[in-house]
Structures are given as structure tokens and as C-alpha cells.
Amino acid sequence: MEYNIRPWKLADAENIAEALNNKKILDNLRDGIPFPYTVQDAKEFITAMLNADKEMTYAFAITANNKAIGSIGVFRQTNIHARTAEMGYYIAEPYWGKGIGTSAIKQTCDYIFKHTNIIRIFAEPFAHNIASCRILEKCGFKFEGTLRKNAFKNGNIIDMKMYSILKD
Numbered sequence: 725m726e727y728n729i730r731p732w733k734l735a736d737a738e739n740i741a742e743a744l745n746n747k748k749i750l751d752n753l754r755d756g757i758p759f760p761y762t763v764q765d766a767k768e769f770i771t772a773m774l775n776a777d778k779e780m781t782y783a784f785a786i787t788a789n790n791k792a793i794g795s796i797g798v799f800r801q802t803n804i805h806a807r808t809a810e811m812g813y814y815i816a817e818p819y820w821g822k823g824i825g826t827s828a829i830k831q832t833c834d835y836i837f838k839h840t841n842i843i844r845i846f847a848e849p850f851a852h853n854i855a856s857c858r859i860l861e862k863c864g865f866k867f868e869g870t871l872r873k874n875a876f877k878n879g880n881i882i883d884m885k886m887y888s889i890l891k892d
């Protein structure tokens with residue numbers, strides 16, 4: 725099986741809707757993603773990514789033999805933070821634990837540092853999201869500290885962790 729990242733295609737909508745219709749994934753992401761997540765929701769997301777400002781949003785499908793099984797995006801910040809960017813990602817549950825997340829983060833960071841002027845990529849997983857923290861560490865991200873009580877999610881106040889990787 726070959727795992728890669730590539731630009732989105734509208735035809736990915738069905739696969740991505742299936743992947744994201746999973747509370748275990750949504751519970752680890754920001755709010756605002758519909759549940760249940762329909763093919764129409766996925767089409768709107770993909771359309772938004774394809775139409776986004778190419779200097780601000782770098783969005784990729786994560787693929788297994790070219791089938792979309794996840795999503796990874798890097799979002800440039802603004803003002804004095806314009807050369808930093810936040811990264812977010814998820815993978816369909818049947819594909820967890822195979823190293824795909826680690827590979828997708830490495831490929832994405834390589835792309836960003838090679839093709840843009842971004843010098844810092846950060847991610848803020850929930851402190852209890854061990855898998856996400858682990859893959860960031862495996863990709864060379866440094867743990868910078870705990871963001872105490874930084875989120876309100878599903879009725880709970882939650883710590884987050886700040887990880888970053890620098891171009892050099």
C-alpha cells in the first residue's frame with residue numbers, strides 16, 4: 725500500500741465523509757464540523773480548500789493507493805505571525821497505527837519548508853491526545869509547553885500542548 729499526500733479532488737468527498745463520520749476523530753478536532761458529516765459537507769469542505777488563497781492555506785488529502793483516507797492542512801497565520809502556520813490532520817480509523825500520520829506530517833512539512841517562506845509550523849493537540857503528540861514528536865516537533873485550560877470541548881475544560889518545528 726502506498727501512502728501519500730496530494731491536492732484534493734471533488735471526487736474524494738464520499739471517502740472523506742465516511743472517514744469523518746466518527747466521533748473518535750471529531751472529539752479530537754475543533755468544533756464546527758457537522759456530525760453526522762454528509763457527502764455534501766465533504767464537497768463543501770473540498771471546494772473551500774480548492775478555492776482558498778494559495779498563499780494562506782495548504783490543504784492535502786492523505787491517500788492510500790490514491791484513495792483519500794484523511795486530511796492534512798497547514799494554515800498561515802496573519803500580522804506578525806505571517807511566517808508561522810498551524811497544522812491540523814486526521815486519518816480514517818481503519819488506517820490508524822500504520823505510520824501513515826507520521827509519514828503525512830513529514831511529507832507536508834517538507835513541502836511547506838521547500839515551497840513557501842513559512843519558518844515555523846505548530847500544532848496544538850489536546851493534552852490527552854497521546855497519538856497526536858507522539859506523531860509530532862516522531863516528526864521532530866518540539867514540545868514547547870502546556871496551554872493550561874485552553875479549550876472547552878464537549879462540556880470539558882481541557883489542556884492543550886504546543887508543539888512546533890522550525891525550517892532550520
Ligand SMILES: CC(C)(COP(=O)(O)OP(=O)(O)OC[C@H]1O[C@@H](n2cnc3c(N)ncnc32)[C@H](O)[C@@H]1OP(=O)(O)O)[C@@H](O)C(=O)NCCC(=O)NCCS
Nearest residue numbers: 749752813814815820821822823824825826849855856858
Ligand atoms: C492522530 C492520528 C492522526 C495518528 O495517526 P496514525 O496514522 O495512527 O499515527 P502513526 O501510526 O503514524 O503513529 C501513532 C503513534 O502513536 C502511538 N499511540 C497511539 N495511541 C497511543 C496510546 N493510547 N498510548 C500510547 N501511544 C499511542 C502509536 O504507538 C504510534 O507510535 P509508535 O510508532 O512510536 O509506536 C490519528 O490517530 C487520528 O486521526 N486521530 C483523530 C484525529 C486527531 O487526533 N487529529 C489530531 C488533532 S491535533
